[in-house]
Structure formats: C-alpha cells, structure tokens
Amino acid sequence: MSKVHLFLLLLIVVAAGVILSTVDESSSYENFATAEANPGKEFHVVGTLHNPNEMEYDPLKDPNLFRFFLKDQAGAVRQVVYHDSKPQDFERSEQVVIIGKMSGSAFEASKILTKCPSKYNEDSVEVRSTTRTSYKLMVRPGQNPISDRTL
C-alpha cells in the first residue's frame, strides 16, 4: 500500500468521525419533558411566549436577567431564565427557540432565537388617504385579506 492510499484511508476515517460527531453533538428539538428527564443536557425547545404579562425584565435593576414563561409544543409551560438582555422585539415574536438546559424547575437558556411575523418581506400594504385615516391591509398567501382600521 502506498503512502497516498494510507493517507486516503486516514482521511476516510476522519470523515467518518465528522459524520459521527455531527450526529452525536447535534442537539435536537425537544419539549420540556425531555429536557427535564435529562437535566444538564442541552436541548433546543420550540414554543411560544406564555402570558406576556409575567415576563420579567427590569434593566434598571439588572440588565442581564430576563425571565419569562414559555409554552412548548406539547403545551407544557416552564419558566425560562436568560442571563443577558431581553432580545429586541421579543414580545412580537410568534415563535421562540430556546437553547439550554433545565436547572431545577426553570430552563436556563444560553441562547434565544425569535421568529417575528413582521419581517420585512411580509406583504402588507399601508395606504394613506387624504382624510388622514390610515388603513392597513394585511395579505398573506392563501388567506383572505384582513383589513383593520386604525386612526
């Protein structure tokens, strides 16, 4: 066997290592139940903001502490603690992905990703008429036009 073949063999072994490590180290999208069953292991939990009134962020007291309740896709609600500033536009997000682990009864998030419905590419026309009344027309593909009137 030549040294090139030897090297190729080595590369294949490393490449297999890459595949294994990707599968092994990848986190997975789970619910709180799984996170609670495996404390200390990091998961991605997808959910929605539960009861926005109980969201706690007082930058004047501590700008690095943000607490809120998240309802996961199975409907379980847990408190989430995030030691950083509140992500901008958090209230408006229609979906939240938190990455982290359970610690006690709360989920300690190391990262929060939000998905906002009002990203730039959504089609909504804002029309201004002469009487200073503005209409907002929201159109999303596959839906009937919803129109609401605001002064």
Added chain:
Amino acid sequence: MTYTGEWLLPGELGHAAVLFSFFTALLGVISFGAQTRGIEGGRSLSWLGLGRWAFGLHTLAVVSIGVVLFVVIYQHRYEYHYAWSHASRALPTHYIISAFWEGQEGSFLLWMFWNVVLGLSIIRTAGRWEAPVMVFVSLAQLMLSSMLLGLYVGDIKIGSSPFVLLRESMQAPIFQQADYLKFITDGNGLNPLLQNPWMVIHPPVLFLGFASTLVPFAYAMAGLATRQYSEWVRPALPWTLFATAMLGTGIVMGAAWAYESLNFGGYWAWDPVENASLIPWLCLVGGLHLMHTWEKRKQSLPSAIILIILSYILVLYATFLTRSGILGDSSVHAFTDLGMSGQLLVFLFAFVIAAAVLLVLSWKHLPRQHQEEPLWSREFWLFMGSLVMALSAFQVLFSTSTPVWNRLFGTNMAPPADVVAYYNRWQLPIAVLILLLGTLAHLLPYKGSRSVPVKKWLLFLMIPTLLLTAAVAIPLRYTNWTYILLLSSSILALLGHLGLLWQQRKKWLRSGGAVAHMGFALMMMGVLISSSRREVVSVNRSGYAYGGQFDEKQNRENVLLWKGEALDMPPYRVTYLGDSVAEPNHYYRVQYEELNPKGEVIDRFVLLPNAQINPKMGLIATPDTRHYAFSDLYTHVTQVMDKESTAGSKEWGPPEPLMLSGSGDTVMMRDGLLIFEGVTTELPVDLTAQLQDADVAVAAQVTWKTLKESYRLRPVYAIRKGAEFRFDDVQAEAGINLSFRRIHPDKKQIELAASVAAPEPRDYIIMKALRFPMINLLWLGAVLTTLGLSMAVVVRHREKNGPRSISISKHDNPG
C-alpha cells in the same frame, strides 16, 4: 377595469427582455454545442458565429433587464411589487442600488450580469477553447434566466419575475379602485440591516466570486467533453486564481459587514449562509493547488478535476440552501422562500448529472502518474494539503446540511448548542495542518530531494518560530494547546514564506503564492488572537449587589448607563451624553475617557452607536467602533429608554398638605416657591356661573415661582347644600397640582395640598462594549492574500498560451 396612473411600459419591456435572454441563452447552448461537436453548418452558417451573435444579444437582454429594473426602483414606481417591497422614498441613492439586489430576482440578475461579463471575456481570449467553454456558460445563463421567467406551466411556477405588478402579487380591496396608486405613497423600504455601505459593495464582489467559479468548471467540463483531459488546466489557471481571489474577498467583505454593522459581536458566526459561501472556496483552493501540481509535475489530475467540479456544484448547492427556504430557523439571514426550490434543485442536478456523466465516461482516460511521488517532494505535500482542504470543506458541508438531512431522513437534528465551539473544534486543527502542510510543501522542491536541509530549517525557521511563539503566547497567557499550535504554525508559515520571498526578490512578481500564503497565515493569527482574547469591557459589576443570584459563569456583559453619570470600565470612564435623531437612526453619544493608573485622562473620544427603532423589526442596534492599530473597541446599545411611550403623560407625586395662615406665607417645594397671598371670593371666570348658588365659594390666591417663570394659581373650595366641592388648579406646564382641601376656622388657617410633577424619567442606555485585539491582522492578511492571488493571475495569464520558458528549479514559483 382600467387602472389609472400605472406605467406599464417598463414591465412589458422587462418581461420581453427576460424571455429574450432565455431564448438567446438556449440558442447559445445549441450553437456552441454544435460547433464543439463539429457539426457542419452549411456554407452560409457558422455555428461559432451564430453562438457569438446569440451571446451578444443575450448580453443586450441582460443589461436591458438590469436597466429597466433599476429605472423602476429609482423612479419609485410602486405599481411594481419589486420596487414597492425593496425601496422607499427616504432611501438615499446608494441604498437604492442595494435595494436592487436585496431580493432574489435582483441578485440572480447580478449573477447573470457577471456571467455575461465573464462570457464576453472568454469569447475574446479563449481561442480554441471558446466554443466548448461557452456551452457551459450559456447553460448556466439558461438556468439563471429561467429563474426570472415568472411563467406558469399548468400549476408549476417557473421563475419569479421582478416585473410583477403589486396588484398582481397580492389581493386587497384597494385594488378594486382604478386610481389605487394614489394611495400607495411609499414602498416597504430596504431592510435596515442592509442599509450599510458594506452592503453596497459586498454583494457585487461575492456574486462575482460565485460567477467566476463557473469558468474553471466550464474549462474542466470542456476538457472532458472534448477529450483534452489535461490541456484545459493551463488556460483555466488564471481563471481559477481569479475566482479564488474574488470569492475570498467577497466572503471577507461579508465578515466585515457583520463586524461593522451587526451586533452579534464578531465577524464570523458559522451561520449556514456564511458557511455556504465558504465551502466552495475551500474546494476551489484545493483544486487550484492540484492544478499547479499538474502543471509542474503531471500529477494529481483526477483529484484536481473533481475539486474544480465540486467547487461549482457547491456554489449551486449554496444557492439552493440559501434560497429554497430549507434553512428556515437555523439561519438569520437566508432569503425568503419564493417557492422555487424545485427549480433550484433542477439547476443543481442538471449540473451534477452532466458532470458525473462526463467524469465517468472519461475516468479511465485521465492521465495518471503510476510512479509514486517521493515523500520529500513538494507535489506530495501539496496533494496532502489539498485533501485536507477538501476535508475541511466536507466537515462544514456535512454540519451545515443538517436541515437537508432532517428533510431527507426525517430526523430531528438541531445545530449543536454551541455552534462556534463545535466548528472550531474541527476547523482549528485543520487550519494548523493546512498551515504546516502549505509551508512544508513550499520549502521542498518539486521532484523531491535526497537530502533535506534540516540544519538550515532548524536554524532559520524552527528556533525563530519557537521564540516568537513564546513571545506572543506568554503575554496572551495561552494555555490551550490548540491555540499555541495554531499560533506557532501561523508564525512558521509567515517566516517560511518570508524566506521564500527573500530568495525570489529579483522575480518578485512570481512570488504571488508566497504573498498569498503569508496573508493566510496573518489572517489565522488575527482570527485566533481577536477571538480567543476578545474581552468584555462593559463588565457589569453592579450585579454583585444582588448576592446569591450571580455566580462567575453568568453573563454580565450588559451595563446600565444613566445619562450624564460616569461609570468606570477600566481602563475607561464611560459617560452617556445623550442621544440625537437623524431618522431612521437614533444616535447615542457615549463618551470614553481613557485613564492612566493615576486616574488622569489621557484620551477622550465619543462613539456613536446607533439604533433604528423600527416599527416592523423593533430595535436594530448598529455598533460603533474605535479602531486602534492593535485593537478595536466596539460598542453597541442593547436596550434604550422608550421615550415615545413615556412622553406626554404627567405623573403626579403624592399630595403634600400645607397649612397656611396669612398672606406672605411661603413654602419651599422641590421645584419652586409657593407664596400664599390670601383668600378671595372672586372666583376664576369659568367657575363663577357654576358656583352661583353655592353657600360658600372661595379661591386661594397663590403664586408659584419656578426657576424659569412664575404662575398664578387659584384653587377653589366650595360648600353647596352641605357638600364640599374642590376645584384643583392643575398646571401641567408649571409642574404643580394645587388643591384647596379645607378651611380651619378655629385655627384661622386654610389647608392646601400640593403635588408636584414626578421628575422626568431619567434617560439611560444599556450597552455592551467589547475589545477585539489584533483584529487588523485579519484584514491585513485578507488584503495580502488577494494581492498575492492577483499577482499570480497576472503571471499565469501571460504564460497561458505559450509554453513555460522558465525552468523548474528549486524554490521556483511557489504555490
């Protein structure tokens, strides 16, 4: 219904030009293909001439689409969906240009434009390679122009036209009015994140990079198709170097954009979109080195062909990843889905299948060296290095494709919890290997040598490297072995190539390889130091006051700054001075005073981190950075006071009872003096009528003196049919609310109650400040890499056609 006010001409012209570009590309494929296959065209028809005509007309069509689209956007013709959704009236001209390529259609157009430029230059210079290479260029143009068609065949949508009208793209009651355009006064505007000077220059360069990977690919395919299995290498070499330089520059510009205008605190986050452009570059660099090996030693041709083909296929794969919507949640800046994933897959697989078929058919004809290369030869280590590049590409590719694996195998994998650490664990050791292999290969001659100058290397390379590594690693307090290895291998590469440069000083233009490798080594050093020793300047020390809630591990990177109140962040004293608004940006003036150990101010400057308080996307913070020679101080706001919601509503403090007995009684309040001047039955005019039949009605005469002004107040107290009435005098402007509570006849006193306005909420910002040491090494290295590659382009272009006149000697022409 006939709509009024619409300007339909450009749309019709644009649609026609798109169709025309599609058919001219098709004609190009056919003509150049026929020419390549040697089909006789008859006496009056030359296939080559026809192909050139087709491509010329195609160029005209592509330029026309671009001009028409630009006019539509520039003229704010909001009857067109593209103009409406990407531009707005407030947008300055240079951002109108960014708006042009913000959307998928515009960026496809940009890509097509570069392909046209490259195609024209191939027609001019490629000689006998023209026809076979142009087949693949035209094929790429055919695929790209189909992305703009916007036609429906049955239920299948082919392409997405940039000239779709707003009323065609959505349904809303407004479009039932013939003059609907009158009401559409402004467009949706450009995404604020893209309103940055880097976004004017980064996309064209990146797309030139993507486009130029087509040329080496087309040459390799043309070589296989015409059975000139190895002859394509030499004419394709300058193109490969050019593509490497352009794609690399485009990627680094993207990093600079992220660093200068996004607030994730860095230049590279291993985001899928970033990775997607890096993967083809890694393959291209591997392929480039193997093409050199073939030129010099007639070795490694099959691997070179595979890597060059892969680099273009991976560009197409990157296009699929970023534009099909498959990345979904895993990336912050992919394009939105236009429902074209099927068509993108067709594009990808058409090229994959064509390449696979050609490769399989010609596999056994590819020239190979059966003699094994000697261990201590440049070609052997170049080959190893290129395979390591491919491995690096494979690792990034496999991990970035997780959403694709999930879709294919129904798995549920999410990216690793700490993405950066995960990629670094693989890519750091790979970078060490690449640096070491690159240097070793360049130190060794082609063909190998029996004796390796070990002594010379030890003396001039190893010992200085070790000394320099120690000199850098000790002050940085490195204990992590991967860091030390990466540092020392970068220094070794730097010194090694510096030596080569010295040896070749008389033929400096031929040292492009050495310059590019030095640039790469500097980049790696810059990346290592700036990210491993990235330092949080804005450490929040106040957090300790909260006792048990805090421990060392927790994040304390955000600090609260009250307006006008200095806060120590060694070595700085930082003060938030106030904000100013230049719509849509809110600028926050943050003053830094650098203090020496004695506490004296040695430097003072103001940074202006800004934020757009965007009704659609919330607060978008853009950092401001102070650039020093050896580090950057980077600052951005994370939260700001919401002034809109607090303005206007006055809050009153608790009422304070005041007992007054005679004229001249004076009370000192927080914001002014309250002087009592007596009681009168003369009521304020607006109350006289109301209180006509009252039993008692008296007003207190009070003067309220603030620093600025004095006001007369008349609170009223009345009794009617045994009931008390009080009419408070509320003076919002004066900041006082005075109430006549009661009369105490026994004490000959009256009782008032005064509440003063609660103080205006104090302005504050929450900010984060980071220091990136040695980040300039990264940018300097990137410039050197591009410079080195450009030098090599010049050299390779000159010798493209003629035989090489320079003999192969030791240390000649690295890389």
